[in-house]
Amino acid sequence: MSRKSMITLILFASVSVFGVSVFGMDASSCRKLVASSIGDTPSETAVFFANADAAYRDCRAESLPADVRAQAASNYGTAKAIRNNLQAAVAAYKEALNVLSPVETAYSDLTLDVLDRVVRAESQAGLRSDAIDHASRALDIRRTKFGADSPQAVAAMVQLAMVHTTFESYSAAEAILNNAYRAAQKRCGEQCQTLADVYSGFSALYAAQGNEAAERKYDQLGLNATPGPMRRRKD
Amino acid sequence: MRRSMQGSVIAVTVMAVLWPAATLFGMPSLCGETGECVCITWISGGSGTVEVRCPASGANPSGWSSSGDPADADGSHGSYDGTGTKTTAPSPLPGMPLDPTTSQKVSGAKNAAIQKLKGEQEYDPSSGKPIWLPTACTDLFLNSPFSTISNPTPGAQLLGGYVVFRDGTGYRDSAGIDQCAAGAAAWTTCCRHDPVVFICPTKFNGASLDVRVKYLIHETLHVAGQREDQNTSVGPGDPPNSSQINADVDAACNSN
Numbered sequence: 291m292s293r294k295s296m297i298t299l300i301l302f303a304s305v306s307v308f309g310v311s312v313f314g315m316d317a318s319s320c321r322k323l324v325a326s327s328i329g330d331t332p333s334e335t336a337v338f339f340a341n342a343d344a345a346y347r348d349c350r351a352e353s354l355p356a357d358v359r360a361q362a363a364s365n366y367g368t369a370k371a372i373r374n375n376l377q378a379a380v381a382a383y384k385e386a387l388n389v390l391s392p393v394e395t396a397y398s399d400l401t402l403d404v405l406d407r408v409v410r411a412e413s414q415a416g417l418r419s420d421a422i423d424h425a426s427r428a429l430d431i432r433r434t435k436f437g438a439d440s441p442q443a444v445a446a447m448v449q450l451a452m453v454h455t456t457f458e459s460y461s462a463a464e465a466i467l468n469n470a471y472r473a474a475q476k477r478c479g480e481q482c483q484t485l486a487d488v489y490s491g492f493s494a495l496y497a498a499q500g501n502e503a504a505e506r507k508y509d510q511l512g513l514n515a516t517p518g519p520m521r522r523r524k525d
Numbered sequence: 526m527r528r529s530m531q532g533s534v535i536a537v538t539v540m541a542v543l544w545p546a547a548t549l550f551g552m553p554s555l556c557g558e559t560g561e562c563v564c565i566t567w568i569s570g571g572s573g574t575v576e577v578r579c580p581a582s583g584a585n586p587s588g589w590s591s592s593g594d595p596a597d598a599d600g601s602h603g604s605y606d607g608t609g610t611k612t613t614a615p616s617p618l619p620g621m622p623l624d625p626t627t628s629q630k631v632s633g634a635k636n637a638a639i640q641k642l643k644g645e646q647e648y649d650p651s652s653g654k655p656i657w658l659p660t661a662c663t664d665l666f667l668n669s670p671f672s673t674i675s676n677p678t679p680g681a682q683l684l685g686g687y688v689v690f691r692d693g694t695g696y697r698d699s700a701g702i703d704q705c706a707a708g709a710a711a712w713t714t715c716c717r718h719d720p721v722v723f724i725c726p727t728k729f730n731g732a733s734l735d736v737r738v739k740y741l742i743h744e745t746l747h748v749a750g751q752r753e754d755q756n757t758s759v760g761p762g763d764p765p766n767s768s769q770i771n772a773d774v775d776a777a778c779n780s781n
Contacts, residue, residue, distance in 0.1 A: 328728065330736075331767045335708025335728070371727040373706045374694060410730055413626055448629065455625035483637070483734065490632035494625040512632060513685075518640030519660065 320349035324361040342369035356393045360386040364404045376415040383408035418457045425450040439473040441484040448491040455495050467491050486515040562595040563670040565718050620691030627726040631690050634737035641778045642680035662778035669749035684745045693723025711740045715747045735779050742774045
């Protein structure tokens with residue numbers, strides 16, 4: 291073995307001992323890094339930013355599990371979105387979706403999480419058709435996984451309606467919200483969080499149209515439908 | 526004498542520079558800081574009106590003030606609740622309007638937070654009517670200047686009728702920091718009852734309902750006057766830091 295090859299081998303072996311390879315991190319180190327939570331406070335979020343950047347740099351090798359690679363890309367997208375770099379955020383989220391695409395059924399929760407994130411970033415970035423496509427896909431997956439009238443499907447309908455509202459397709463948004471209302475009412479009657487969220491959707495729709503009276507009406511309906519803490523009677 | 530004249534000139538110059546900024550939201554130095562009067566800017570559309578609430582026994586009258594100075598309040602009725610003639614004070618709002626998605630997320634969390642801040646509901650067995658009982662969550666606002674006998678749940682009232690939500694994306698605070706880009710989910714100017722709460726959509730909208738409720742109650746506490754420790758040093762008399770306030774809100778409002 292040449293002297294040069296020996297040095298290279300020793301260098302590679304030594305850095306690998308610390309779990310860090312010149313070609314990226316190993317799976318368990320990456321899994322820890324991508325599990326980093328966004329946190330409540332700016333100081334906690336700063337740690338998330340650092341971990342997200344590191345994971346995006348070191349945890350995208352093909353040899354790593356798909357969920358780790360996707361989470362690394364998704365976290366990076368979120369870090370970019372928070373810092374208002376929406377184009378980079380959308381690109382990272384799409385990368386995460388591409389990684390997940392062949393294994394979507396095995397990782398449907400992660401796929402849904404990334405879809406929700408990309409919808410928000412695309413809406414903010416003004417990417418109308420992409421945002422509608424992704425929101426529709428998130429709705430389809432939730433309908434299949436949880437049921438057409440499930441709270442998860444209703445929340446996805448509200449999300450899709452809000453995307454239409456953002457892009458001023460008010461009649462489309464209203465039709466979707468009406469479907470969401472029927473599904474929520476069928477499921478939980480007059481007072482539940484799901485129904486309250488639908489009313490909030492109507493309120494946001496009418497606010498966007500400058501209809502203050504309707505906005506106030508649905509705000510109040512939303513408040514009335516929101517379950518409050520009830521004291522248990524000591525009988 | 527000459528030094529005194531120079532001092533006066535400097536004082537007048539400083540006042541001239543600061544006054545427009547101070548009146549932007551009707552929060553000049555006489556409000557809030559003295560512990561005597563509370564100045565509240567009621568926002569309606571793009572305009573705001575400053576209500577000055579002063580104790581009945583104090584030197585200043587309650588009422589509506591064009592400048593936010595308690596001495597300028599009309600006090601025509603002298604009530605603590607600031608009845609009197611409203612004057613309009615143009616008050617352009619900082620930040621941007623909420624986009625529909627954020628508006629829906631804020632609205633849902635606001636309703637859930639208001640229900641918690643109203644207390645626990647129980648049906649009065651004699652009348653059959655619902656009554657609201659105080660909880661640890663309502664008590665978070667017990668010491669705020671907005672808490673009165675006639676208004677025992679000021680947190681719900683502040684959040685429901687006073688706080689104004691704006692998109693804080695790219696908006697810089699008085700120290701020049703873009704709080705949303707720095708990782709805040711929501712923030713407000715502490716602690717002169719500024720009604721504007723900035724929402725940072727990416728972080729706020731991605732949070733669960735319970736977490737969004739916590740963010741809104743946290744910010745409403747600041748609107749009510751709660752101070753927050755901004756440095757890492759801990760000392761006697763220091764207000765709680767952001768994590769401690771979050772923990773208090775969680776324990777009081779999200780524990781069941």
